[in-house]
Amino acid sequence: MDAPSGAGPRTVTCGSPGTAEPTAAGRSARAPTAPWARFSAWLECVCVVTFDLELGQALELVYPSDFQLTDKEKGSICYLSFPDSHSGCLGDTQFSFRMRQCGGQRSPWHSEDRRYNSGAPVALQRDPAHYFGYVYFRQVKDSSVKRGYFQKSLVLVSRLPFVRLFQSLLSLIAPEYFDKLAPCLEAVCNEIDQWPAPVPGQTLNLPVMGVVIQAHIPSRVDKPEPSPLKQCDQNLLPAPVVLASVHELDLFRCFRPVLTHVQMLWELMLLGEPLLVLAPSPDVSSELVLALTSCLQPLKFCCDFRPYFTIHDSEFKEFTTRTQAPPNVVLGVTNPFFIKTLQHWPHVLRVGEPKMSGDLPKQVKLKKPSRLKTLDTKPGLYTAYTAHLHRDKALLKRLLKGVQKKRPGDLQSALLRRHLLELTQSFIFPLEHYMASLMPLQKNITPWKTPPQIRPFRQEDFLRSLEHSGPQLTCILKGDWLGLYRRFFKSPHFDGWYRQRHREMAHKLEALHLEALCEADIETWMKDKSEVEVVDLVLKLREKLVRAQGHQLPVKAVTLQRVQLYIEMAIGSLPKDLQAVLCPP
Template sequence: MMEAMQTEADAAAAYGLRALATVVFDIDAGQKLDALHPPSCLSEAAKTSLAHLSLPHCTNQDEGDTQFIVRFRDNADDRELLFGFVLFRQQKDESRTRGYFQKALVLVSTKPFVDLYDRVLRVVGPLFFKVGPQVLAAVYNNIQSWPDLVYDAPVVLPLAGTYISCIIPKLLDYEHLDSTYESDGDSPLHSHFIVEGEDDATDFPDFNDIDDDDDDEEEDTEETVLVKGGNFVVSRRQHPPSPSFGDLLLSKQTHQSTPFENIGLYSSFVSLEESLWLLWQLAITGESVLILSPHARTCSQASLAFTSLIAPLQFQGDCRPYFTVYEADFDTLASRQTHGVSSPKDVTVIGTTNPFFMKSLSHWPNALIFPFLEPPSVKPQQRKGASGAEAAGEADETGTICLRIQKNVELDDFENSHRPMILRRCPRYMVPDSTVLRQLVSPPEIHITQTTSHEEEPYVTINNAILRKHFRKLTKDFLHPFEQYFGIWKPGGRRSNLYMSAEDYMKPFTLPGLLSSIKPRQLPPQIKQGKWKALYTAFVKSPHFEPWFNFRRQRCIREFANTLRTLRDSVDANLLLSSPFGDNLSQEQYVKLKKEMEVALALEKAQGEVDKQQIQTIKKHLKAVKEKLRSFKQTQ
């Protein structure tokens, strides 16, 4: 019994599941947690955060369901943040004081499995609003019964009497040197949703229509109960679907992903296509950005997509895809960027629907503002603080307003517009790629709404794939000049051997050395046509550089060390006592070799799993060197 419970808990942990919750608006208490399962799995601070974040501040009156993502801490001193996958429903209801029914279902996870939990919510959300809070325990128990987690392959998971099909990506982790950083044959991710079976996944029976007459064989009486004893019970078990074509395509990728690569770039930045290269620059150079939209889903998706623009680099910063002024650490985040200049130690991306942030974060370094207004009859006037030449010249063909503003100018000096607006305080180092822009499929007329269809238009899927592939390649090409620092070289005057330290033979990094080694003609056109030296300098100073550089460096060192370990087992000790040309080594060289062997032996003994054969080999080699040193002493 205990083993079964432990197995279920392990399954929930593997998929990152922490809790399910519901949030409502109480006319007296405001936003509050209505139900939580398991009941004691979150701190009081986390419950408060969840309540504040799950019912978005909206000036519009869109009705229906919308999904977005939030991030919050369980405890104030926690380094890692939890993910909240929110399904928010708003419906007009004159019987309520506010005139609307507002309620949210939230799935709390420790892992950013966006595709998976988006699909889970789309299945269980309609059931929750029909059946009630007993669905929380049933979903939790259902996920606990899922099979062992499988990465980067199509998986079909049972859920509430139906099945969901998805790909769960293996995420790149700088803490583990066996992570696969890059490989050939990129297969860009895109967001899609498949629920297959005999019936529509959201077509649940109306409990009010269930007849208790056991003699009526035409109805599924007792067997129709969907939630019973904390579990789903269905009258007809559906057959698992075959993996979709889209999932089979995604399974072909051979690289590990960074979080949020499955969020579409085109769908997240509608009408901002020409500005994506500027956003890539802001992301890779570690600029803090405020993303404002009238819709919670829009700012949430755009914030996460922004951090994924620099894949395969991991974004090293604090990203809050939807944030409110009521969060406990609002003042902390607001104080990070007060002088109009991004601090590398405090890079922060904030998404919000509240225009008050333009005033409270008035000196934030950069802002992306989605349209809050319908197209006006007259053009909005330019406000103070923008360079006249740039204000006149940077409104691109898609209608995006892109202004460079002075450091002392406040963000709330600018009025709302019917066009997207990018306000930045840093220079532009990049130019757009006109070839990629021409490849994008032209859309029909687009209207951004809070409630979006689950089905993705074909042109959106195609454009998402084009942009994801382009920016992943752009980042890899940008990083290519650093490859010279991830190889083993042989500096003059040093003798190589099977016990040498890899660090001694790797090229030391300096920014001037990097810049002098770069040949501009080998850079991507979007980079070499701009201020590429300033771009590389800003990247090296950003928080993204050092973790990535150390990861690549350490992985190279480990791979080289493993190669040496393999070679040692096949080399006779006597071969180590002479040069490749058969000459005897000097006494100083033997002393150095002895020290290198002793270091290697100590490192080998410190391994978690000791390789007895390797230790035996090193001791044999070390014995031969010591004997040679003794012979030197005897002849002196």
């Protein structure tokens, strides 16, 4: 098979984590119409990491080979793609990691990000500063290898948090790749380069290796329950692999050992508290961290999180320093060394080997941080935190009954997901209601005046409003809701939520002002106005038109057409010399 342009293999070894290539800021010179433009709508690159006796982990292959990674990024991918020696993973293991992007501005082929992000739920937007790595690691005995083991990882690097889609893709690609190597990977990358771009709200058929993966791309207007998938074209053979979701994990399986503490963990996530998750293997670690960070949906998780983290990571010193307070990060690790290093962290969750039987595994106990030891620390949630809300015992009974009746795992997960969604919505609704009250009334928005400002968010006013419009209206859980809100105000999630809502309201205000201008009688207004005032109107309307298109304001196409018409009308009323200045040839 002829190698496609820019798809040849290359071998690079792990450089020093602190060094960077000088070409990193450019990432790549490829234009959106160049080869691999459609591929890059889904993936940044595909990497193969192998174990070299002399070099340790080494980056054996990068597709497309002209994708530029800094030395620091190469080192991170190498270390994060292999389980550490404490995990002892034999056979095939799938897990995920998230790493900081070190290369400055992104390439031009990501110019469509704004369009995708404007329609995607905030929690599923493309990450502008991090890469997600989806790993398929194989370790099997092999007498032909000097070390006695075949050890290799296939890694999909993306900015999309579609963990379920990419793990499903890897389960198809990786076994075939480990048997046939490079030619297989070439063909797969070419197939992905033919996929349609992910468009929120659409159900897509994604062909790869003789299989069609059918996936619905979530939209921010979707209902919380999964959308029914369209049936695949009858001519597509074989029958498609239908994904129930591109991103949702099996929450029940992830939370099985900590079900009694799910609400406390939800509170810790809501408040952006630092949490160390110590698990027996990278697959358990990464799934638990991703489950924790997803339990705030539809809120976006605004803190840092690392589903799998090692002592070799370039941010190790930054996260483990004792000279300042622990950062707002959820850290998934497998090396017990972290227990000793992060003893000063306020919350540590250690889980044991997953139990595969039908019974509910022994629940981890709540323990004081002072009980933290070093390598022999037993499973438990080590924290001095006291939950603000009472535990929902009815939910635990339903889940336990489901275990006893052998209820399917996806139904158990749906129960848990609905509970967490309703809990988050009950918490957020009063904030949304109060925020909406800060918006100026539409009757106060007039065409020839600057629109009024959004009123400031006053925390005490909001807390007083809870008596009549608090979470008690939609949630049966009792507890110290006021105390929870007060702590929430100090968290990164309040800041993230407020900035997003304020930005959306400001855009709405701009759109309403634009519509008011379009409904005004511009000819009558211009009759007694000076040339300077008319020119000023033209410039302002042009600025509003650019902002409306650039920020994708919620305005109708007919409104934008009318603005353009008004601009032309205003210019036409001016002398020829001014028209020439405003409309140069």
